[in-house]
Amino acid sequence: MLRRAPAQAATARIIRRDRTVTGFRQKVRIEWLPVPSNKPESVVIIGAGVTGLSTAFHLVEKGVESVTVIDKGTVGGGSSLQSGGIITMLMATVTEVRARAIALDIFERFSGILDGYHFHQVGCLNLFTEEVFSQNAALREMWLRNGGQFDILRGAEISDRFPDLEAADSDYGILDHRSGFSEPHHYVAALKAKLEEMGVDIRENESVIGFEVRGDRVREVVTVAGSIDVPAYEMNGPEFHIGELQPHPDALPFIEENLIERTSLLEGAEWDYHTVGLISLAHDVKPVIGPVPGVDGLYVGAHFHSGGFAYNPVSGLMLAEHVVDGGTSIDTEMYNPARFGSIDTEAFLSSPVMHSEMGITRH
Ligand SMILES: Cc1cc2nc3c(=O)[nH]c(=O)nc-3n(C[C@H](O)[C@H](O)[C@H](O)COP(=O)(O)OP(=O)(O)OC[C@H]3O[C@@H](n4cnc5c(N)ncnc54)[C@H](O)[C@@H]3O)c2cc1C
Numbered sequence: 279m280l281r282r283a284p285a286q287a288a289t290a291r292i293i294r295r296d297r298t299v300t301g302f303r304q305k306v307r308i309e310w311l312p313v314p315s316n317k318p319e320s321v322v323i324i325g326a327g328v329t330g331l332s333t334a335f336h337l338v339e340k341g342v343e344s345v346t347v348i349d350k351g352t353v354g355g356g357s358s359l360q361s362g363g364i365i366t367m368l369m370a371t372v373t374e375v376r377a378r379a380i381a382l383d384i385f386e387r388f389s390g391i392l393d394g395y396h397f398h399q400v401g402c403l404n405l406f407t408e409e410v411f412s413q414n415a416a417l418r419e420m421w422l423r424n425g426g427q428f429d430i431l432r433g434a435e436i437s438d439r440f441p442d443l444e445a446a447d448s449d450y451g452i453l454d455h456r457s458g459f460s461e462p463h464h465y466v467a468a469l470k471a472k473l474e475e476m477g478v479d480i481r482e483n484e485s486v487i488g489f490e491v492r493g494d495r496v497r498e499v500v501t502v503a504g505s506i507d508v509p510a511y512e513m514n515g516p517e518f519h520i521g522e523l524q525p526h527p528d529a530l531p532f533i534e535e536n537l538i539e540r541t542s543l544l545e546g547a548e549w550d551y552h553t554v555g556l557i558s559l560a561h562d563v564k565p566v567i568g569p570v571p572g573v574d575g576l577y578v579g580a581h582f583h584s585g586g587f588a589y590n591p592v593s594g595l596m597l598a599e600h601v602v603d604g605g606t607s608i609d610t611e612m613y614n615p616a617r618f619g620s621i622d623t624e625a626f627l628s629s630p631v632m633h634s635e636m637g638i639t640r641h
Pocket of ligand 1: 324326327348351360361364557582583584587
């Protein structure tokens with residue numbers, strides 16, 4: 279995401295689009311004019327997944343006049359429409375719990391203001407073995423201190439509350455009352471319609487292929503405007519479309535085999551649909567949200583592992599806060615892109631990291 283004013287200096291930029299500059303390439307030119315505010319006059323967001331859409335929403339709410347969202351494919355066509363749309367707020371750290379609590383506030387609000395979207399606040403049941411449950415007492419205290427609202431269920435109490443679920447006497451369940459799920463296709467369509475109503479310019483099928491940085495500041499966003507004949511250079515690795523992925527043939531049998539003893543509902547059930555997508559993750563398997571060090575005007579919101587849907591309303595708010603306010607309303611240091619300063623990026627990217635090597639992560 280690119281904003282058109284530095285956090286400290288009292289300047290803003292005007293974008294002029296020039297479709298003729300380089301034939302098929304479209305340049306979004308950024309110029310600087312002095313104005314007495316940190317609020318940028320316009321912002322370009324790259325990626326119309328839930329993170330980009332939510333960022334656009336919050337930027338407009340914060341008074342940014344011109345917001346453009348550009349996607350190389352169609353709105354939601356990355357991971358967002360593949361998501362299960364499940365959210366829980368009972369996370370491992372204070373920052374994550376606080377962030378998810380705000381995400382839940384926003385899902386509740388969106389349920390009221392986005393036509394065609396409903397947040398199913400049915401709760402989220404997390405199952406634990408006795409051993410894991412007994413190790414998590416401090417975590418439960420932390421959840422309570424930070425607004426968590428949950429019941430602890432043991433053995434038969436779980437099946438009493440959820441008759442379709444088989445529970446062993448030694449099982450523990452934590453039922454997170456504020457949480458639930460959304461249907462991503464309803465959410466994405468409703469948010470897109472809202473943004474159009476708010477005047478956001480959403481441009482599909484237009485790859486961003488690079489930025490032009492002069493000095494320490496982003497000056498231009500370069501896109502390929504529509505033509506597949508253009509030999510675009512790659513900004514983020516090989517060209518890839520989510521439609522190329524096929525679900526693993528063993529996935530559904532694996533789920534059935536492992537979950538059927540938990541719920542007889544699965545016996546002989548037919549699946550309505552089966553999605554597959556990519557999850558992306560950073561070195562420490564935590565989201566990356568905030569200003570990119572050394573490049574003024576460039577912000578990133580990415581690497582949400584399997585929790586980016588749950589994060590999106592608040593990650594979009596945080597990005598808008600970074601851009602307009604110069605910082606976030608809650609402490610979000612753990613998401614700061616600058617935390618990777620001492621990491622050998624090339625070494626990290628050059629060898630595969632197995633999921634099992636990452637330790638336990640909850641998303
Ligand atoms: C099968 C599956 C199930 C999941 N279930 C859940 C769940 O239950 N709960 C949960 O919280 N999360 C879940 N997730 C994770 C969640 O879907 C993602 O974390 C989230 O959608 C990320 O959103 P995003 O907007 O950051 O990325 P994306 O939705 O991937 O959006 C990025 C966009 O950027 C565009 N783009 C990329 N490069 C360029 C370029 N050069 N120029 C222009 N546009 C570009 C892409 O086309 C894409 O549309 C699941 C993921 C998968 C795959």
